[in-house]
Amino acid sequence: MALPTPNPALSQVPAGYKYGWHDSEMKPLHVMKKGLNAEIVEEISRIKGEPQWMTDRRLKAYRHFEERPLPTWGGDLGQIDFQDIYYYVTATDKAVQSWDDVPDYIRRTYDRLGIPEAEKKYLAGVGGQYDSEVVYHNIRADLEKQGVIFLGTDQALVEHEDIVREYFGSVIPANDNKLAALNTAVWSGGSFIYVPPGVHVELPLQAYFRINTENMGQFERTLIIADEGSSIHYVEGCTAPSYSTASLHSAVVEIIVKRGARVRYTTIQNWSHNVFNLVTKRAVAHEDAVMEWVDGNLGSHLTMKYPSIYLVGERAHGEVLSIAFAGSGQHQDAGGKIIHAAPNTTSLITSKSISHGTGRTSYRGLVKVYPGAKRSKSTVRCDALILSDEARSDTYPYMEIDEEEVTIGHEATVSKVGSEQLFYLMSRGLTENEAAAMIVNGFIEPIVKELPMEYAVEMNRLIQLQMEGAVG
Amino acid sequence: MSGAPSAVVVRPDPAAFSTDAAAALAVSRGEPDWLTDARRSRAARYLGTPWPTGSEEEWRRTPLGDLPTAAILDEGVTTEVSGLDPDSAARGVVFANLADAVRTHPDLVRRYLADATAGPATHAAFWELAHAAWTAGTFLYVPAGVRVDLVLRARTVLSRADGAAFPLTMVVAEDGAKVTLLEEFASPDGGAAWFGGMVDIRVGREAKVRYASLQLLGDGAWRVSSQRVVVGADAQVTTLNAEIGSLVTKLGLDLKMAGTGGTSRLLGVLAAGDHQRIDINSLQDLAASHTTSDLLYLSALYERARAAFYGVTRVRPEAKQTSSYQECRNLLLSPNAGAEPIPVLEIETNDILRCAHGATAGAIDPIQLFYAQTRGLSADEAERMIVRGFFERAVADIGSEPIRARVLAALAGRIGQEAA
Numbered sequence: 001m002a003l004p005t006p007n008p009a010l011s012q013v014p015a016g017y018k019y020g021w022h023d024s025e026m027k028p029l030h031v032m033k034k035g036l037n038a039e040i041v042e043e044i045s046r047i048k049g050e051p052q053w054m055t056d057r058r059l060k061a062y063r064h065f066e067e068r069p070l071p072t073w074g075g076d077l078g079q080i081d082f083q084d085i086y087y088y089v090t091a092t093d094k095a096v097q098s099w100d101d102v103p104d105y106i107r108r109t110y111d112r113l114g115i116p117e118a119e120k121k122y123l124a125g126v127g128g129q130y131d132s133e134v135v136y137h138n139i140r141a142d143l144e145k146q147g148v149i150f151l152g153t154d155q156a157l158v159e160h161e162d163i164v165r166e167y168f169g170s171v172i173p174a175n176d177n178k179l180a181a182l183n184t185a186v187w188s189g190g191s192f193i194y195v196p197p198g199v200h201v202e203l204p205l206q207a208y209f210r211i212n213t214e215n216m217g218q219f220e221r222t223l224i225i226a227d228e229g230s231s232i233h234y235v236e237g238c239t240a241p242s243y244s245t246a247s248l249h250s251a252v253v254e255i256i257v258k259r260g261a262r263v264r265y266t267t268i269q270n271w272s273h274n275v276f277n278l279v280t281k282r283a284v285a286h287e288d289a290v291m292e293w294v295d296g297n298l299g300s301h302l303t304m305k306y307p308s309i310y311l312v313g314e315r316a317h318g319e320v321l322s323i324a325f326a327g328s329g330q331h332q333d334a335g336g337k338i339i340h341a342a343p344n345t346t347s348l349i350t351s352k353s354i355s356h357g358t359g360r361t362s363y364r365g366l367v368k369v370y371p372g373a374k375r376s377k378s379t380v381r382c383d384a385l386i387l388s389d390e391a392r393s394d395t396y397p398y399m400e401i402d403e404e405e406v407t408i409g410h411e412a413t414v415s416k417v418g419s420e421q422l423f424y425l426m427s428r429g430l431t432e433n434e435a436a437a438m439i440v441n442g443f444i445e446p447i448v449k450e451l452p453m454e455y456a457v458e459m460n461r462l463i464q465l466q467m468e469g470a471v472g
Numbered sequence: 473m474s475g476a477p478s479a480v481v482v483r484p485d486p487a488a489f490s491t492d493a494a495a496a497l498a499v500s501r502g503e504p505d506w507l508t509d510a511r512r513s514r515a516a517r518y519l520g521t522p523w524p525t526g527s528e529e530e531w532r533r534t535p536l537g538d539l540p541t542a543a544i545l546d547e548g549v550t551t552e553v554s555g556l557d558p559d560s561a562a563r564g565v566v567f568a569n570l571a572d573a574v575r576t577h578p579d580l581v582r583r584y585l586a587d588a589t590a591g592p593a594t595h596a597a598f599w600e601l602a603h604a605a606w607t608a609g610t611f612l613y614v615p616a617g618v619r620v621d622l623v624l625r626a627r628t629v630l631s632r633a634d635g636a637a638f639p640l641t642m643v644v645a646e647d648g649a650k651v652t653l654l655e656e657f658a659s660p661d662g663g664a665a666w667f668g669g670m671v672d673i674r675v676g677r678e679a680k681v682r683y684a685s686l687q688l689l690g691d692g693a694w695r696v697s698s699q700r701v702v703v704g705a706d707a708q709v710t711t712l713n714a715e716i717g718s719l720v721t722k723l724g725l726d727l728k729m730a731g732t733g734g735t736s737r738l739l740g741v742l743a744a745g746d747h748q749r750i751d752i753n754s755l756q757d758l759a760a761s762h763t764t765s766d767l768l769y770l771s772a773l774y775e776r777a778r779a780a781f782y783g784v785t786r787v788r789p790e791a792k793q794t795s796s797y798q799e800c801r802n803l804l805l806s807p808n809a810g811a812e813p814i815p816v817l818e819i820e821t822n823d824i825l826r827c828a829h830g831a832t833a834g835a836i837d838p839i840q841l842f843y844a845q846t847r848g849l850s851a852d853e854a855e856r857m858i859v860r861g862f863f864e865r866a867v868a869d870i871g872s873e874p875i876r877a878r879v880l881a882a883l884a885g886r887i888g889q890e891a892a
Contacts (some may be wrong), residue, residue: 073529109881152588185518197487232578243513261482296795312654329753361542362871367535371807371808372848384817384819386819386821386822386824387822388822389789389821389822389823390789391822392816392818393817393819394816394817395815395829396575396814397814397815397816397831398812399811399814399831399833400810400812401802401804401810401811401812401834402810403804403806403807404804404806404808404809404834404835405807406804406832406833406834406835408832409830409831409832410813410830410831411828411829412815412817412823412829412830413826413827413828414828415819415826415827416823416828439526458581
């Protein structure tokens with residue numbers, strides 16, 4: 001039994017695409033003109049009232065951006081017109097502390113997402129990003145008591161300039177790559193978290209990001225510092241309205257995990273299908289630290305994202321759990337990088353990818369072991385599921401091993417949903433779609449079970465939505 | 473045999489060769505006009521084909537800036553062939569060094585040389601250069617239905633350590649033919665040679681070919697080579713590359729599963745020490761349905777040796793019901809050795825039976841070493857035994873005892889003799 005090609009309606013955003021809509025009443029307050037030059041970079045910094053050193057960094061980063069070529073590997077970036085993008089938009093003048101102070105039209109946006117009621121009840125703190133500015137922050141009182149700082153990065157620059165200055169760009173320098181340079185030049189919003197030594201943040205901290213101005217780029221900048229012996233779980237979820245012209249999301253996330261600390265960073269990305277999602281995420285894990293990236297990529301036109309971990313202290317441990325789902329017209333080029341730079345460090349990369357329609361998933365990863373990183377161990381495991389004749393799956397696992405006393409392994413398999421599996425499930429009364437969705441849900445289960453409950457539910461819903469018409 | 477170099481010099485510079493130089497080589501060798509013309513046109517193709525820039529994924533790890541400048545060896549490189557039984561010869565099998573075959577079977581050689589344009593994409597320029605500048609090589613033609621049971625052997629030797637040589641190996645197995653060829657390549661230590669040998673293997677429908685290459689070049693040699701294998705319907709091919717010599721090896725494997733039902737095994741054993749660098753790129757191009765292609769490359773790296781392996785399995789949309797596997801394992805036997813195994817999959821259909829890969833790098837399992845020592849072996853003996861066992865898997869898979877024995881004997885030069 002051959003699997004037929006999916007419903008062509010899925011090749012674009014599905015008609016019932018719940019998270020794709022546009023609030024026509026919403027009028028951004030500051031909309032600068034499209035395009036990018038040194039004056040616009042300076043203007044962004046001026047509007048924000050930033051200190052001179054940040055203005056200088058932005059300008060220097062802008063020069064790097066101009067000099068660096070676009071990556072020629074991965075996906076096709078040629079369609080991005082950097083001069084056809086708004087680099088700074090803000091919907092409210094400043095972040096507010098209470099949900100009641102959030103303007104009505106923005107609250108409506110969140111209501112449509114079905115999130116804020118749950119947030120009010122359950123979430124520890126919320127930094128929602130509506131356009132380029134953090135508009136809402138609600139830090140639970142006990143977090144403040146523990147000395148945890150959870151702010152928009154812009155506000156952190158005002159209130160904690162010394163910490164921001166110390167760590168900003170220390171993990172991902174402005175000239176790391178063209179898109180990190182762009183982010184450094186025009187960044188706006190994002191989250192800043194500092195967890196003092198020994199403090200354990202029990203509930204996940206969450207932030208929602210949205211894009212809501214046509215052709216508007218989103219360049220948030222997130223910086224997380226987990227001081228010695230502390231722990232934190234940060235969750236980032238993205239949904240976006242759908243527009244016909246391409247949008248660019250290019251974030252930078254820097255994480256410092258100090259001795260004995262533990263950080264988990266979870267992302268569920270569901271950008272609308274016109275977004276270029278080009279994100280640089282990197283963490284540094286010191287002695288005995290644990291860093292985990294849980295990275296789910298469902299939406300966007302093209303995602304290029306390889307969360308990386310530098311294991312620089314003895315016995316540091318890093319994990320990347322990556323899941324990618326590509327439907328028609330989508331390319332998910334995702335993976336992870338682990339750099340072993342100290343002895344007795346361990347790492348695990350697990351990647352699960354699913355492609356259907358004309359979608360393409362690519363796992364792209366690197367395991368590098370520097371000389372002296374003795375007794376390092378790394379395992380990379382990639383599984384891909386191809387659901388249609390025209391779908392495509394690639395695996396590009398790079399390994400650079402410069403130390404003898406190590407154990408490094410990589411395995412990958414690519415398979416399709418077997419007709420026997422489908423037949424069996426259908427004989428038990430499931431429709432073909434339900435059967436295929438069940439197989440896919442089983443396939444990604446090892447990752448979904450790592451998500452906070454409400455995200456696991458959302459993930460399963462999104463997969464089901466994406467799977468409609470994939471088989472049948 | 474003194475082997476004076478010819479007047480034609482090649483440089484690590486794409487523009488430093490010419491159609492006239494190619495023609496001069498033909499004239500000095502007293503070749504027929506058609507071959508002079510062929511060399512000229514191949515030189516023109518070479519000049520029109522860009523060199524790798526170093527930014528290509530397959531060339532990132534081997535910059536060509538230090539490729540030696542060398543005079544092309546003419547009489548200084550020889551190919552000797554042996555093993556053809558009179559019965560096979562009587563049935564039309566041609567097995568000769570390429571220059572002899574040009575004289576004895578000009579039509580046959582001309583046909584397959586003319587057909588050998590557009591070589592493996594990653595080595596396209598060097599493929600053309602070799603076809604313009606070859607001075608030695610092996611020609612093997614097995615007519616349809618003829619089965620050669622004994623192992624055929626060819627040995628190509630450079631008499632100088634500092635020359636350039638571009639031997640061509642052409643293997644044509646017509647439909648239903650069967651043949652096994654073991655080739656050896658050797659040169660003296662102590663100079664900077666440029667070895668650019670190319671191998672072109674065509675396997676007809678239901679034919680069966682085993683090809684083994686044993687590389688024992690001198691310690692200053694640069695090997696920039698490629699092997700193209702085109703596998704017809706229901707044919708079976710096994711290749712084995714034993715890379716032992718040379719300073720730098722950049723070998724490209726280009727396998728095309730062109731006919732339905734073909735089967736291929738690509739085997740490799742790499743043993744390197746000192747400052748040796750081995751960089752292999754492979755393409756397993758599954759372009760027909762019901763094909764099977766497995767690759768197994770094993771390396772043992774001593775001292776400051778480094779091995780890179782960039783292997784691509786490409787399953788094309790029309791290649792339904794295929795099965796493929798890539799396995800790359802690296803034993804690191806010194807703190808300064810390094811490995812970069814990169815097995816890539818590009819799958820363009822969902823109708824596959826199996827497609828997977830595995831790659832590992834690491835030291836010998838200390839428990840294995842300990843166990844061997846409890847049985848009375850010294851640490852060195854234990855290591856040698858384990859490395860031999862590690863290689864045995866690939867070497868035995870060629871399915872020919874004479875080849876297995878020869879390759880293991882040659883490997884002993886690097887990994888040491890078996891414990892008494």
